[in-house]
Amino acid sequence: MDLLWFTIGVLAAFFVAWNNGSNNAPNAIGTAVGAKVLDVRKALMIATIASFAGSISLGIYVTDTVMRGIVNTLNMPAPYVVKGMVSVLLATGVWTLISTYLKVPMSVHVEIIGGIIGFGLSIGSSFISWGTVLKIMVAWLIVPFAAAGIAYILYPVFSRSFREKRLAKTSLIAASYITATTPTILILVKTISVSSIVYASITTIIIGTLATIIVYLYWKRRIAEGGSPLHEASRILLIMVAAAMAFSFGSNDVANSAGPLAAILYALGIKESLTAMWIAIIVASIGLSAGIIMWGSKIIDTIGEKISPLTPPTAYVAQLSATLTMLVASRLGLPVSTSMAIVGGVMGVGFSRGTRSVNLKLLARIFTLWLISLPATMSIAYLLTISLLI
Numbered sequence: 001m002d003l004l005w006f007t008i009g010v011l012a013a014f015f016v017a018w019n020n021g022s023n024n025a026p027n028a029i030g031t032a033v034g035a036k037v038l039d040v041r042k043a044l045m046i047a048t049i050a051s052f053a054g055s056i057s058l059g060i061y062v063t064d065t066v067m068r069g070i071v072n073t074l075n076m077p078a079p080y081v082v083k084g085m086v087s088v089l090l091a092t093g094v095w096t097l098i099s100t101y102l103k104v105p106m107s108v109h110v111e112i113i114g115g116i117i118g119f120g121l122s123i124g125s126s127f128i129s130w131g132t133v134l135k136i137m138v139a140w141l142i143v144p145f146a147a148a149g150i151a152y153i154l155y156p157v158f159s160r161s162f163r164e165k166r167l168a169k170t171s172l173i174a175a176s177y178i179t180a181t182t183p184t185i186l187i188l189v190k191t192i193s194v195s196s197i198v199y200a201s202i203t204t205i206i207i208g209t210l211a212t213i214i215v216y217l218y219w220k221r222r223i224a225e226g227g228s229p230l231h232e233a234s235r236i237l238l239i240m241v242a243a244a245m246a247f248s249f250g251s252n253d254v255a256n257s258a259g260p261l262a263a264i265l266y267a268l269g270i271k272e273s274l275t276a277m278w279i280a281i282i283v284a285s286i287g288l289s290a291g292i293i294m295w296g297s298k299i300i301d302t303i304g305e306k307i308s309p310l311t312p313p314t315a316y317v318a319q320l321s322a323t324l325t326m327l328v329a330s331r332l333g334l335p336v337s338t339s340m341a342i343v344g345g346v347m348g349v350g351f352s353r354g355t356r357s358v359n360l361k362l363l364a365r366i367f368t369l370w371l372i373s374l375p376a377t378m379s380i381a382y383l384l385t386i387s388l389l390i
Contacts, residue, residue: 180207
């Protein structure tokens with residue numbers, strides 16, 4: 001194994017993961033901080049733990065897509081794979097760093113896919129799976145508007161339930177059950193066989209029921225201590241869904257750096273693709289966690305306050321809509337963006353209250369930078385790959 005390129009690959013992957021964590025951490029916790037439910041320090045700790053758990057448990061699905069589903073790296077000469085994927089990681093890391101400095105929640109998946117396309121074009125377009133690229137791009141178009149649509153529909157329901165004391169208990173139980181069971185069922189269903197589905201369903205029901213009981217008892221204790229039933233219900237649910245979003249962030253975004261690194265490790269001699277992917281996922285998971293802790297507060301206010309003002313109920317609906325969208329995408333192996341999902345969720349609850357509740361100029365700026373990021377990282381990776389292969 002070439003130790004120099006191994007070291008460069010690991011450092012480049014860690015660099016991308018670090019920037020990804022720092023830029024995208026607000027996708028999970030920005031709404032909770034903006035709604036004044038969590039302070040920044042506690043929110044960052046929750047995001048770190050939950051995203052690490054998501055990376056380890058579900059990260060393998062999207063990592064496999066990024067590793068070899070877009071460009072056929074398994075049938076390519078090793079030097080091309082190593083230098084090409086290093087170029088992809090460097091292009092993505094630099095662009096994400098710039099986006100974080102500008103306080104814009106960047107879609108790192110768009111950058112990494114753009115970089116991989118640029119790498120593929122530098123070798124030969126025949127290596128690129130254009131069908132997979134098209135499927136991913138369609139998912140990019142669907143995700144923000146799906147999250148916005150779900151939020152737009154759910155907001156009237158939850159806004160009423162969080163205004164009436166008699167509905168507080170019912171809302172708490174139903175919402176906490178949904179929040180607990182969705183990631184559980186997606187983790188446990190490995191195949192579509194009857195035995196797998198039955199096992200996953202029974203286990204999910206048990207875990208969801210236990211989690212809901214714990215949440216309910218904690219809610220009762222807070223009320224006994226003088227808390228408002230409505231406020232405590234919305235606060236607890238928002239913390240739960242923030243953790244679920246951080247989990248889905250880890251499960252999907254770990255692939256941004258783990259996928260290219262896995263391809264590099266495979267090309268350098270780790271010929272068991274599953275082993276290469278797990279090594280890469282561990283490196284990327286640590287990088288994500290480090291980025292969240294060290295610089296994750298940089299753009300929290302963009303998500304939590306600037307797109308649309310948030311209260312605990314509106315923040316919960318935005319976060320739940322984004323989380324459900326992302327968890328399904330992760331399980332399908334689609335590398336889509338938590339930034340797209342949460343911006344869509346916040347946008348949805350904002351529009352449900354009227355266009356004046358949404359900062360349209362900021363949304364235009366975010367969407368414009370997303371559109372630029374694909375050709376930008378594609379061009380940078382293309383030029384870097386050609387330079388390294390000379």
